[in-house]
């Protein structure tokens with residue numbers, strides 16, 4: 001069945017135009033020039049009409065039809081957020097071949113020299129397509145409401161290995177010149193996915209099997225520890241299957257640990273979730289991130305938001321499922337603890353938007369225009385407010401009815417896109433009267449938090465909250481999540497004596513747990529204490545996760561004379577950062 005959505009402000013594609021259904025992609029990454037030479041053979045659902053693709057910083061060499069006949073194309077002027085549109089007539093046989101090269105500045109790629117990897121043996125390349133970055137490495141209809149299958153051939157140095165969020169087909173090695181061998185690796189993705197879920201990586205990568213359908217990939221030096229950290233992947237997938245009532249839809253659930261410059265905690269690329277190496281703490285305290293990416297396999301990857309204005313349908317549902325899986329595996333109190341951590345992060349985001357006069361972005365379904373880059377308004381609103389909205393509905397109808405509803409929803413919209421209006425309509429049909437009872441209008445279109453926001457707290461947070469309120473140095477043996485919450489809950493400013501005492505007793509500034517180390521350094525900076533600036537600098541040099549880098553830079557900039565300090569630090573470290581992190585840092589410090 002075909003559903004008409006409002007048009008996606010973040011793509012040049014318009015529904016009604018011929019739509020891409022398959023891509024055959026040949027990619028030759030050239031490591032010394034930081035470009036990919038590529039050929040994309042795109043098949044459309046019909047021909048004889050004009051269509052357009054999204055591109056950003058691509059140089060298009062030519063477009064030809066099945067007989068190698070040149071196809072005329074028109075490029076729009078670059079748009080500050082969207083890139084360019086590539087407009088052409090789709091031939092009767094609706095298949096075109098596009099020859100192109102990426103730019104060294106492609107926003108969706110990071111090229112690392114070997115010194116920037118953990119093992120420092122070989123250069124590394126990886127993609128990150130969400131939200132609008134697929135168009136910087138492949139011409140495509142870069143909207144979550146268009147899905148396509150693909151097959152890919154990636155040419156790589158013989159010493160390297162490629163990975164894709166796809167099924168591995170085969171590797172060939174072939175001679176180039178006298179002694180040098182290169183390899184070509186083939187992949188295929190039989191299930192249709194939106195462009196933002198296309199993903200690949202090239203580098204020195206080892207692997208460890210966890211069970212029949214889960215495997216951990218990482219640089220050789222990290223792979224053992226990562227396999228230990230994620231030994232429970234199989235149980236997580238089983239729990240998610242039980243909850244959703246839908247067998248895992250992507251055949252395998254593998255994870256790839258990226259180099260430390262990976263800008264996110266995780267990215268839900270189907271079949272191959274991408275993860276920051278900072279999740280490997282030794283105590284499994286950050287496994288919620290992998291549970292989150294796994295949950296996206298149903299909520300996001302199977303049932304997909306129609307546009308980025310409906311992001312809460314991806315992230316809110318996923319956080320909700322993440323909490324439910326956590327509850328199954330680690331108990332209700334742990335799930336509630338995670339809820340409190342996210343709730344605190346949301347509170348900070350709400351304050352940030354209020355200060356910036358941008359309360360409109362605290363609605364679950366904000367009306368974004370083409371001039372708002374979704375990267376620039378990243379916040380916990382779609383995540384936490386979205387999940388809490390579902391918790392409120394669950395609370396009203398009871399868990400049993402809610403679970404039946406969730407399964408029906410996932411079944412009804414699988415391999416399709418949904419917008420907010422459609423979701424609300426579905427709720428009103430399946431759970432009549434509930435939208436009114438929970439004041440859904442306020443949740444979805446209103447700003448800030450509605451008065452029926454759930455406030456339940458965990459028994460695991462009781463000692464944390466009271467220690468934070470009384471400004472005392474806790475003596476308990478806390479988990480990583482409890483420490484993280486404590487440090488986040490402490491008021492700004494705390495006296496330097498407390499900071500130093502916390503560090504003396506618990507060694508927080510050198511914690512193996514990056515989340516704890518981050519929260520501690522942030523507390524110190526936000527309390528105006530500059531005694532850890534050296535450690536902050538080392539942190540920023542090593543780790544490029546944007547959720548750590550941006551708050552630390554912001555806190556640095558707020559110290560007396562801090563702007564200069566932050567600028568200097570940023571300029572020194574940004575060479576190692578991902579383009580997304582660089583762009584956000586520049587935005588902050590400009």
Ligand code: BES
Pocket residue numbers: 130131264265266267268288289292293296315378383547
């Ligand atoms: N899809 C997101 C990551 C993302 C967000 C990529 C925005 C591009 C733009 C992923 O599923 C995610 O939400 N990751 C979170 C972790 C999670 C536990 C909340 C992150 O990276 O912080």
Ligand code: ZN
Pocket residue numbers: 292296314315318
């Ligand atoms: Zn997510």
